Amino acid sequence: MLLRLIQVEKGLxxxxxxxxxxxxxxxxxxxxxxxxxxxxxxxxSASYELSGFFGALIAALALADTQRKRGHVELDLFTRKxxxxxRRWIGAFNVLAGALLMAVLGCQLAxxxxxxxxxxxxxxxxxxxYPWLMYGAVLGFFLLAASFLIDFAxxxxxxxxxxxxxxxxxQTMNRVCDEPNPE
Numbered sequence: 785m786l787l788r789l790i791q792v793e794k795g796l797x798x799x800x801x802x803x804x805x806x807x808x809x810x811x812x813x814x815x816x817x818x819x820x821x822x823x824x825x826x827x828x829s830a831s832y833e834l835s836g837f838f839g840a841l842i843a844a845l846a847l848a849d850t851q852r853k854r855g856h857v858e859l860d861l862f863t864r865k866x867x868x869x870x871r872r873w874i875g876a877f878n879v880l881a882g883a884l885l886m887a888v889l890g891c892q893l894a895x896x897x898x899x900x901x902x903x904x905x906x907x908x909x910x911x912x913x914y915p916w917l918m919y920g921a922v923l924g925f926f927l928l929a930a931s932f933l934i935d936f937a938x939x940x941x942x943x944x945x946x947x948x949x950x951x952x953x954x955q956t957m958n959r960v961c962d963e964p965n966p967e
Contacts, residue, residue: 786937797927830909879935880933897916
């Protein structure tokens with residue numbers, strides 16, 4: 785069950801990262817085009833607005849995959865001297881608190897986007913209904929919350945990280961018939 789959750793999480797995180805990557809490429813191309821057009825005397829009028837939208841979506845959708853790969857900065861100034869069990873329980877509390885925080889933030893942002901959408905809010909330059917982009921950020925928050933919850937489940941089960949669990953499962957189970965390997 786945990787292995788299947790990890791696989792689904794990995795797929796969703798990679799999808800978020802792929803969208804972030806595509807937006808980053810579009811942002812770089814648009815910025816380059818804006819510089820070239822500015823030299824020619826005709827700058828792209830909405831480049832600042834689109835840069836802000838793209839930047840917010842890039843950050844929101846990349847958070848979950850970064851968490852999954854442990855790419856964030858971690859400080860263990862106080863906890864490094866604790867026992868493994870204590871660190872595991874503290875880590876479980878931290879990821880559960882993070883999951884709850886991201887879920888609350890996602891719900892609040894979704895509510896705000898709904899209010900703005902019903903009010904007919906649009907962006908200043910392009911007149912885009914930007915609350916739809918806020919729902920993209922909500923997706924990023926919920927992906928991060930899901931990643932935290934899977935970390936929480938693994939820590940409760942006694943595993944320190946997802947990769948160790950996946951490797952352990954790959955070594956002990958035959959993927960074809962789910963029987964223990966003869967080795």
